[in-house]
Every structure is written in structure tokens, then in C-alpha cells.
Amino acid sequence: MQTIIEPFRIKMTEALPITRRSDREKNLAAAGHNVFLLDADAVTIDLLTDSGTGAMSDRQWAAMLEGDESYAGSRSWRRFEKTVREITNFRHIFPTHQGRAAERILAATRLRTGDIVPNNGHFDTTRANIEYVGARAINLPSPESQDLYSETRFKGNMDVAALERLLAREGRRRIPFCMITVTNNTGGGQPVSLDNMRRVKRVLDKHGVPLIIDACRFAENAFFIKEHEAGYSETSLLDIAREMFSLADGATMSAKKDGLANIGGFLACNDDSWAVDFRNLLILTEGFPTYGGLAGRDLEAIAVGLMEALEADYQRYRHATVEYVAAALVARGAPIVRPAGGHAIFLDAAAFCPHLTASDFPGVGLVNALFVEGGVRAVELGSVMFGTRAPDGAEIAAPHELVRLAFPRRVYTQSHFDYVIEVIDQVFRARASIPAYRIVEQAPFLRHFTARFMPL
Template sequence: MHTIIEPFRIKMTEALPITARVERQRLLEAAQYNVFLLDAEHVTIDLLTDSGTGAMSDRQWAAMMIGDESYAGSSSWRRFEKAVRDITGFRHVFPTHQGRAAERVLAATRLRPGNVVPNNSHFDTTRANIEYVGAKAIDLLAPEARNLCSEDRFKGNLDLAGLERLIQAEGAENIPFCMITVTNNTAGGQPVSMQNIKSVKQILQRRAIPLVIDACRFAENAFFINQHEPGYSDRDLLEIAQEMFSLADAATMSAKKDGLANIGGFFACNDDYWAEDFRNLLILTEGFPTYGGLAGRDLEAVAVGLMEALEINYQRYRHATVEYVAERLLARNIPLVRPPGGHAVFIDAAAFCPHLTSSDYPGIGLVNALYLEGGVRAVELGSVMFGRPASEGVGEMPAPHELVRLAFPRRVYTQSHFDYVIEVLESVHRNRDAIRPFRIIRQPPFLRHFTAHFAIADN
């Protein structure tokens, strides 16, 4: 059989809100044209993020019922620790309430002002936590990823030559650790090859620089390696994940992605000194180290979900869903990052809206148009999220690309939902000349995309 079906059946349904266009126009105005500020009850298809928005399995719900809510040393913690250790092999495991908490404690304990942290691409909270302590977050994306339309399979790789140059320029002593994000969300959900991780490790090892993996989509990355990297087609996803982590010294993770849970994350490492520093700050800010800001029931859900994410039939279905949408959008001449990533379809908003410049924030215009047209919520990954705001006489620096991400919640929407999204995009594309420029009228100093206010620029 050639049809890839959902490897599950639906046991419970949730009503979707259906709104009228005139109502959506009013709601966008009230939300200051920032779709983050819309109430979920007014969103029909929510593709804002795949973080914590998935549907849990019956095994996860069953595990939650035996959650041990003891403050210290619960049995739920032991099951969580075992699952993380079985996958990563790290000796020290610390739960956190989500991935950004792990990033925050790592940055606070390991970085000082002026330090440099290279990565294939830092995502928003990773960059913000690094910069908040005065360090510099440097993106070293492989050159082939600059061409959004190329069909290279591992466009999430870290630029090896760029890493060598950075170490030479900054000095190894000023680089407390290097990161690799798998898959590379900023670059269109593109995977990182095992060979690239090995090569990065070899470069770092010669200079005694630790490697930290941002592992929130580790299972999706393992699937890409299984499907497209020579020598891995007969390896199961758990083995591939174990090999990835064996090359690292530590890992941060948001379990709201490939933990298939609605909340949770962890930090894991082998270094005793790192672990002691992390433990002390964790107690101060998150909670006792055996719960780390999570209820016992959440620890149980993550422990089960981490293993479910490594099931080959689940990954095959998830990737087929992304490819289904991407193929149909490309057939309608809608410009996308190619090949499709593991968790989302990324639209090239600059090519979609050629009449707008980066300073017009085409991604914001497009996400507003998608919501107005059909109640579909997406997210801008362009100059609002990744550009540099103007400061001290220096003008705003745009992002390298103006993207809009349609992130697919796990095990939530069916094919007809995605067919509807395709129709909405097709309609917006036909009328793309009507997409308006926007300007920012209010913004916070960090992570401005979450709460910024916008206005139509030509009003």
C-alpha cells in the first residue's frame, strides 16, 4: 500500500471555532495586528507553533494517572530520568518546566559578558537567554542553506569553515560551549546530518570546547538521518538518537516538541561541575531537582512521549503530512523553503509579497492576511523575530530571510484541515498585492515578536 495513514484513531473531539471575516478584522485590530495576542477561541486552525500543542496518546494519559506528586525523589521522576538517560546516555538529568528554562539556567551558569556561543542557528529564546547575560549568539548556518529553493537534504548543518574562523578570531577560551539545534528551526526546520555533528565535535574537541545539543526535535532529526544519510537506513531511530547524543557533552530540550507533551523540558550533561552549578540555580528558580517545576503527572507524560516520538510509523506519518502540504502549495506556485522541514512548512514571505521590503515586515502582513482570510494562525520568522531593532543611531538590521512558518501540532489535525489551509493560502496568494506594509508602534527590549503592537504603515 502506498497511502500513509495516521497511525492512530481519534477517541475524543474538540469543537473548532468558526468566525466570520468581519469579526476577524475586528479581532485583528483589537490585537494590534499581532496574532500572538489573539484569543485561541477565535482561531480556526492554529499553526502558530508545534510547542506544547499536540494531542497526547492514551498511553500518556494512562501514565499521568499514576503520577507521583511527592516533592522529592518521586517514582515519576525515576521513570522520567530513565527515559532521558536511555535516549541521551547523560549521567546528570534535570527536569525543567520547558526548554527556555533549561536555556536560561545554562546561560546564567556558564556564560559571562563578552562570551561567544556559536550555533547552526539560534532560535528566539536561545538567543535571548544568551544575550540577556551579555554574551553573543552567533549563527553559523551552512552555505547551502542560503538558497531557500535548493533541494539539499541537510540544510540545517553548521558551517564547519565558519566555526574554525570564529574560534580563531575569538579564541577557544572565550567560547564556553558551542550549540547545534536539531532540527534547525530558524533555517526552515531543516535537519543536521550525523556527519556534520561528528565534524563539529572533532573541531571542538581539539580546542576543549563542549558541545551542547538543542534537542527539542531530536526524533524528527533522527528520522531524516534514517531516510537520507548513507549507512543509517537499517538503524532504528533510538539508536540514531543515541549516537547523536553520544557526540555531545550536554543537551537542552523542550519536551513540548518531541516529548509529545503539553509542558516540560530538561537539561542533561556529563560534567559534574556543570551539574552542580545547574542544580543550585535550578533549586532557586525552578524547584527541587527531581521535579524542576513539573508535576509528577507531567514527568510521566514526557517519559512516555519521548519514546513514542521515536516510533518509525509516527515519524513516517508526520513527515508525510508536511510533504503533502508542501507539494500542493508548490503546485500552486507558492514560494516555500525546500525541501520541506520536519515540523512545519515555511513560506518565503519576501517572494510571496514582492511589493514589500523587509522594513515593511512582509511576514507580518502575510500572517495577518492568513488569519483574515480563513482564521488560520501562523507565525512570522523574519525581521520582527530575528532582525535587530534600531538603537543609538544605528538603523534596524533585517533578518537574512523573511519567512512565515506553518507549524503542525502533533496528532491534532486531519487531511481535510490541511486541505482547508491550502485553500486559504491559495486565495491569499491570488490577492497578494493587497497585503499591506506594517510598522511597529510598541515593542519590548527582548523577544519583541510575542507582544509587539503593529499598525498598517500606509494609513
């Protein structure tokens, strides 16, 4: 059949707020023109993030009723550990309350001031945790990723030649580990090929540098490999995931993405001495190592969700949904990152708003216009989130000015996305009216979460 249906049926509904334009304008102004500061009740279609916003399955809800809330060594922990090990085969596994907790433990125990961490694309919390301890986060995206509109596959790859140059220049002493993010959220949700991961691993092994996978969307990445990398069309998503993790020395994971859960994550590694450091800091800040800040019911939900994310029918539907929206927007002339990513549509805000410069924060303007037009909440991935500062304090623009519309898992139907397409089309037609913005209040780290803006 031509129509790819949702591989589930709905057993419970939640009312959506249907709002008026005047109320949306008032709410946005009260939030300092930062959609992060809006009450969720003011949002009709919430595409701010796919992190922890998905709908759990009946199997997950049933598993939660079996949650063992024992403080240490619970049955839920054993099920969680068994599932994570079945997928990753890592020796040491530590649950955490979410992915950024795993990143913080990794950075705090392995990095010192002046260290360097290369990545195909550090996302916001990864970069912030690295910089918080005085290290530097360096992105080495593939050259193909610079062309936002090419249909080249695996644009999320790391630039292996650039990695070799960096290692030759800085050496093992300055680079305690390298990361690779699957899929590459910073670069438009683009996947990483197994071939690229193998080549990265060979270069790192020559220099004795460990590889850490940021595995938030490992199952979506596995689906891309199955669909588009030669030799994997008949391989199960589970086996592809196992091959991906076999190339790594450790991983951080937000289970709020491909764990299909509303909270949770893990940190994993093979090195015994690393594990001692991880365990000691986890006990200090997260909890006992067999619960890591999570309730037993959460461990149960993640154990089920990780396997559900590797079901081919689910991934086929999810990717088809993103591609459906992407094709409709391309047909209307809206500039988006191509090919479609695994979890989101990424609008090119710079091309969307050619009358604005990077210092005008076109992504903020576009995000606000989408909310005012139709109550759709998206997020800026441009110079507010990824911009840096020169030594004199001047703003340095991000490489791209993007706006991400992240699709919560198993939440919205085709009619919801048809509505989103209409909203984007309306904003695109009136794009010349999108104003510039200035920051009037910001935090030193992760400023996009709490900054306040003023339209000019």
C-alpha cells in the first residue's frame, strides 16, 4: 500500500489547547518572546523537543506496574541492565535521571581545563557540560553537511580527515576521548554511517583515544543504516545497533528519545577504572548505582521502550511521517535541511528570513512567528543556542541558523502535521514581516532556555 499507517491505535486522548491569536501574542510577550518560557497550556502543537514528550505503549504502562522500588538491587534494575547490555554489550552500565546527567559525570571525571573533545556535532547540553569543566568542545562535521539542501545520505558523518589533523596536532594528552552523536541533531538530524564510524574508530585507535557514542537516537540511526547503507537491508535493527556499539568504548544515552520514556538515561563503558569514577560520582549526585535517580517503574518503562524503538514497523512509520512533512514543505518552496532527518524538520531560518542577519537572530523570529500564527512551538538552533563569544565579548554566529520542529514519538497524527504544514506555509508567505530580535537577559550557560528577547 502507498499509505504508511501508524502501527498503533489510540486508547486514550488528551485535549489540545485551541487558542486565539490575540492570546498567543499576549502569552509570548509575557514570556519574553522565548517559547521555552511559555506555559504548555498555551501551546497547541508542541514540537519544541522530542525529549521525554512521547506516548508510552500499553506494554510500557503494564511494565511500570511491576516496578520494584527497592533502594538497591531491585528486579527493575536487573531488567533494565539486561536490556541495555543486550543492545550495547557494555561491561558497566549506570542508570541516570536523564542524558545530561550522564554527560556531566563523563565530563567531570574524565576532563580537565584545556582538554579537547571532538564530535561530529555536540548538542547543547553536551557542549555545556564539557565547557563547564574548562574543556573545549570541537565540532568536526562532514564536508557534505555544509550543503543544507543536497540529498546526500549520511550527512551526519564526522570529518575523518579533520579528526586526523586534530589528533596529529594535539595528541592523546589533550584529547581524553572523542564523541560521535547518532543521529547528528546539531546538523539536521542527519545519520552517521557504520563505515564512517569504523573509519573514526581506526583513527582513534592509532592514537589510543577512546570513542564515546551519544546514543540518544541510536535506533533511528540504525534504521537509516538499514535503508541506505550497502549490505544492511536484510539486517535487523537490533543487530545494526549492536555493531554500532561494538565500535565504542562507552556511551551516554537519554532514554527520553529512543528509550521511548518520559525520563531516564544511562552511562556505560568497558573500562574498569572509568567505571569506578563514574560510580563514585553517581552515588554522590544521582543515587545508588542500581537506580541512578530513577524510580523502579521508570527503569521498567525504559527496558521495554528500548526494544520497541528497534521495531522496524515503528521506525518505518516515524521516518515516513517526517518525510511526509518534508516533501510537503519542499513543494511549497520552504527552505528546509534535506534529506529529512530522523526525528525533526529543520527549517533554514537564514534563507527563510533573508532580510535578517545572524545578529538579528532569525531563528528566534521564525520560532515566534510560528507560535503566533498557529500555536506551534518549535526551537531555535542557531546563534542563540550555538553562537560563541570572542575574547572581547563579541557574538560569533553559529554556522547555520536553523529552526527545529521535533516530532514527539507516537503523539500526533497526520491531520496534526497537515495543520503544521499550513502554519509554516502561512508564515513563509508573510516572512518579510518577521522582525529582528535582541537579547535583553541571558544566563552564562545554555542561555536559550531562559533568555528574554525584545523584537525590534
